[in-house]
Amino acid sequence: MSKEVNKRRGLGGSYVALAIGLSGAWLICLSWLGASLHPPAIWARLYELRMASANEIGDFVAGAFAPIGVVWLIVTVLQQRAAVADARAEFEESQKATYFVALFDKRYEVLQQVRKVLGDEPTSDSRVALGKTTEMAALLFGTDVPKLLRQYHSKFLRYAIVDIEIGRLERAKVIDADAIARFQAEQSDIVVWLFDPTNRAKLDDAMFLYLKAPAF
Structure with a gap:
């Protein structure tokens, strides 16, 4: 009261x-x-x-x-x-x-979607899902959470571009093994970044902060 x-x-x-x-x-x-x-x-x-x-x-x-x-x-x-x-x-x-109960439920739903999307290696479906989740997070969280999610989305997008380049090189008449190896190494670096515990912890901490204190 x-x-x-x-x-x-x-x-x-x-x-x-x-x-x-x-x-x-x-x-x-x-x-x-x-x-x-x-x-x-x-x-x-x-x-x-x-x-x-x-x-x-x-x-x-x-x-x-x-x-x-x-x-x-x-x-x-x-x-x-x-x-x-x-x-x-x-x-x-x-x-x-x-309002705060509904806001908490929506934020928790976004958290679960983020964990699901980031649980496996990037795919075209997961990239699209992460983009939608990032847009939703921009409405429900402060600026820090969408900013972190955009970093992940940019990595997903770069992974897809590199994957396309590798496929193009593998279908070429003259295979450039060095170029393929560079792109594969870049893909590996992207996967390492995506599953880096430090990056994940930073994102989780930012999202949990809003779950504990619903107000912006």
């Missing part, structure tokens, strides 16, 4: 206490006014009240206690406003919690 809600509820109790105090003060004033009258005047007032009609008695009571009714009406309005504000604040907190 937020501090604002607790503060408003504390004010609600203060309003009630203030209304009770004002009501008591008004009753004391009425008692003092009645006690300040001389006995003959008191008996005269009581006699007039006895001889008055029901409507007149009602008017007298309403006039005497009207200030108390006004005080409690104001307190009721203030409490209702506080209750509406509390309900709005709780709804906003609920919406925020729902």
